[in-house]
Amino acid sequence: MSADFPLGEVIVESIRQGTYVKCTAVHVATGREAVAIGPVHEPKAVERLAVAKLRRMLATG
Structure with missing residues (x-):
């Protein structure tokens, strides 16, 4: 699986x-x-990180 494959439905x-x-x-x-923790003033960046971690986790099996 490549890093740009469609994830389907994701709950955040x-x-x-x-x-x-x-x-x-x-x-x-x-x-x-997948979980990510970051500063409260950057919630969208923390969300992107959590989704990226999930994508990487699914790609590696």
Whole structure:
């Protein structure tokens, strides 16, 4: 699988924890999840990181 394959449906949840945001991305078809934590003022960057980690996880098996 290449890094640009379509993921399908992904559920993304972000929870603020003090000065940080925790973002969890779940691949609906497999139930696999990836988590990223980063500064609360950059929530979209943390979301992109969680989805990128999920994509890499699915690509490697």
